[in-house]
Amino acid sequence: xxxxxxxxxxxxxxxxxxxxxxxxxxxxxxxxxxxxxxxxxxxxxxxxxxxxxxxxxxxxxxxxxxxxxxxxxxxxxxxxxxxxxxxxxxxxxxxxxxxxxxxxxxxxxxxxxxxxxxxxxxxxxxxxxxxxxxxxxxxxxxxxxxxxxxxxxxxx
Numbered sequence: 001x002x003x004x005x006x007x008x009x010x011x012x013x014x015x016x017x018x019x020x021x022x023x024x025x026x027x028x029x030x031x032x033x034x035x036x037x038x039x040x041x042x043x044x045x046x047x048x049x050x051x052x053x054x055x056x057x058x059x060x061x062x063x064x065x066x067x068x069x070x071x072x073x074x075x076x077x078x079x080x081x082x083x084x085x086x087x088x089x090x091x092x093x094x095x096x097x098x099x100x101x102x103x104x105x106x107x108x109x110x111x112x113x114x115x116x117x118x119x120x121x122x123x124x125x126x127x128x129x130x131x132x133x134x135x136x137x138x139x140x141x142x143x144x145x146x147x148x149x150x151x152x153x154x155x156x
Contacts, residue, residue: 026122030115035107042083043111045074046104049084054097056089083107 035043041064048063049055055063061071075098078084083104089095100108123131 026118030111030118034111034114041074042078045078046083046108049098049100050108053099056095056097060098
């Protein structure tokens with residue numbers, strides 16, 4: 001990807017890069033608080049299954065950019081922990097569809113609520129003008145990232 005060379009030059013990209021660890025730390029703290037027993041790869045798999053209910057194992061592997069055997073082992077762990085259900089496909093009974101369980105839906109709900117709580121604490125320490133500018137900027141950033149990444153850009 002080319003370096004940003006707009007009116008602010010590479011300084012803007014560096015400023016965003018410097019601020020990103022604070023956001024990622026809040027994200028990680030929320031994950032640890034809400035989902036301490038779920039690893040990042042497991043959480044990413046849950047998010048893919050949530051976004052594409054009924055996805056098959058090959059599709060999951062593709063979305064996670066994993067080889068099929070690694071995705072299968074990851075899925076085995078999620079099934080064993082009660083987070084994902086395997087259901088035979090409607091068109092082809094040999095094809096297995098993946099679905100979230102009620103406990104994994106609750107886990108994702110709790111993760112999002114905890115993350116919003118942590119982010120709210122940080123946002124409260126910002127000035128109203130800073131919060132407004134951040135929201136406008138993030139909305140535009142999200143839209144631009146969505147255009148660049150396509151429909152698979154959505155995450156937790």
